[in-house]
Amino acid sequence: WASSVSKVDGVLTVAGESVTDLAAEFGTPTYVVDEDDFRRRARAFKDAFPSADVYYAGKAFLCVATARWIAEEGLNLDVCTGGELAVALKAEFPPERIGLHGNNKSVAELRRALEVGVGRIIIDSIEEIARLRDLTAELGVTAPVMIRVTAGVEAHTHEYISTSHEDQKFGFSITGGDALDAVRRVLAEPGLELRGLHSHIGSQIFVTDGFEVAARRVLRLHADIEKELGVALPEFDLGGGFGIAYTTQDDPSTPEDLARGMLKIVDDECAAMGIDVPHLSIEPGRAIAGPSTFTLYEVGTTKSVALDGGASRRYISVDGGMSDNIRPALYGADYSCTLASRTSDAPALLSRVVGKHCESGDIVVKDEFLPGDVEAGDLLAVPGTGAYCRSLASNYNHVPRAAVVAVRDGEARVILRRETEDDLLALDIG
Numbered sequence: 152w153a154s155s156v157s158k159v160d161g162v163l164t165v166a167g168e169s170v171t172d173l174a175a176e177f178g179t180p181t182y183v184v185d186e187d188d189f190r191r192r193a194r195a196f197k198d199a200f201p202s203a204d205v206y207y208a209g210k211a212f213l214c215v216a217t218a219r220w221i222a223e224e225g226l227n228l229d230v231c232t233g234g235e236l237a238v239a240l241k242a243e244f245p246p247e248r249i250g251l252h253g254n255n256k257s258v259a260e261l262r263r264a265l266e267v268g269v270g271r272i273i274i275d276s277i278e279e280i281a282r283l284r285d286l287t288a289e290l291g292v293t294a295p296v297m298i299r300v301t302a303g304v305e306a307h308t309h310e311y312i313s314t315s316h317e318d319q320k321f322g323f324s325i326t327g328g329d330a331l332d333a334v335r336r337v338l339a340e341p342g343l344e345l346r347g348l349h350s351h352i353g354s355q356i357f358v359t360d361g362f363e364v365a366a367r368r369v370l371r372l373h374a375d376i377e378k379e380l381g382v383a384l385p386e387f388d389l390g391g392g393f394g395i396a397y398t399t400q401d402d403p404s405t406p407e408d409l410a411r412g413m414l415k416i417v418d419d420e421c422a423a424m425g426i427d428v429p430h431l432s433i434e435p436g437r438a439i440a441g442p443s444t445f446t447l448y449e450v451g452t453t454k455s456v457a458l459d460g461g462a463s464r465r466y467i468s469v470d471g472g473m474s475d476n477i478r479p480a481l482y483g484a485d486y487s488c489t490l491a492s493r494t495s496d497a498p499a500l501l502s503r504v505v506g507k508h509c510e511s512g513d514i515v516v517k518d519e520f521l522p523g524d525v526e527a528g529d530l531l532a533v534p535g536t537g538a539y540c541r542s543l544a545s546n547y548n549h550v551p552r553a554a555v556v557a558v559r560d561g562e563a564r565v566i567l568r569r570e571t572e573d574d575l576l577a578l579d580i581g
């Protein structure tokens with residue numbers, strides 16, 4: 152839960168606002184963001200890594216308001232498409248503090264990035280080198296670039312969000328020699344200014360060894376480049392991926408823990424190889440946005456199902472589901488939830504919170520013990536939905552996407568409005 156969330160007489164409140172008031176004013180489902188919590192987590196990374204640049208990974212959740220918060224807290228911003236770049240520019244995020252990612256950036260996306268003067272472009276393919284050579288020549292600019300490498304680390308997370316083993320689409324392989332080859336090609340282009348190497352091993356990672364192994368491998372390549380090619384690259388980036396607690400089973404590291412481990416490895420490794428420590432950057436997304444937000448739903452229907460062995464399960468259907476949080480269906484992600492609008496003395500029953508979509512896999516919270524008298528009209532809150540929920544939201548079954556409301560000092564405001572049926576129908580030109 153975000154830090155300002157507590158229960159007052161059974162009613163969940165965030166930054167002084169009750170969820171019953173929020174639901175009455177903004178409707179449900181709604182993503183409710185504790186703005187101070189979001190900002191505090193952003194600052195915590197800045198404070199823990201004082202000598203590094205911290206790029207907030209906008210894919211976790213980006214809108215004009217969050218881009219502004221990030222800018223105000225002194226972080227940089229990682230975007231990975233022209234669309235995310237457009238949001239950043241609408242927020243007047245300083246372009247020199249933006250990094251552009253993507254394994255298949257289009258010429259149009261690269262052109263826009265160069266025209267507005269983004270601070271760095273993270274190269275992820277051979278084709279991109281040629282595209283940047285042509286564009287920099289045409290526009291008469293120099294492109295600051297990094298090269299994304301595959302450190303060959305098996306991150307212990309879901310296969311779909313693991314990005315540093317060899318057999319996946321991102322990055323140039325270090326062991327296969329592709330990374331060194333890409334470095335040579337980039338160094339040969341006068342329009343490209345190579346700032347350093349980049350590695351991102353995956354997402355929702357708890358075991359910090361993965362980051363440490365990746366740091367060592369990337370720094371060894373960094374040192375090889377210095378020795379073999381005579382080029383001391385000024386920077387390197389270790390990506391994001393820091394896990395958060397979705398349930399009480401999860402035990403995430405703090406930014407301070409992460410910094411202690413990672414910075415020591417970097418210092419030790421550079422000392423052992425006799426090279427200067429390059430300027431570090433990291434790219435946390437989930438760890439900043441995730442815990443700041445909960446999703447508020449209203450219960451619509453319920454039913455009980457007898458299970459083998461005499462037990463039973465209650466199905467509690469809410470007014471959202473896989474369109475506002477695809478993570479349980481996509482990654483088997485576990486969430487928790489609480490009855491948010493009142494107290495109840497009813498005995499807790501094994502419950503499954505499900506959505507309103509036409510799919511049995513439309514699960515919001517797989518297993519939770521909720522009071523047995525939860526009924527239509529009650530509000531449920533699911534914490535930890537600030538990252539990869541609104542940003543992965545869909546219109547499946549023509550359900551309009553939910554609003555995002557930010558709360559701070561007892562005041563709530565919509566930062567991303569709810570989609571309407573008219574929004575959806577406007578696209579359908581017959």
Ligand code: LLP
Pocket residue numbers: 208210211229252312351353354355390391392393434435436437438478482538539543
């Ligand atoms: N940097 C790069 C290059 C990335 O690809 C990502 C995430 C990040 C940073 C931020 O990672 P974070 O700190 O947020 O873990 N949709 C999935 C997560 C996909 C992550 C993609 N890249 C999920 O819901 O779990």
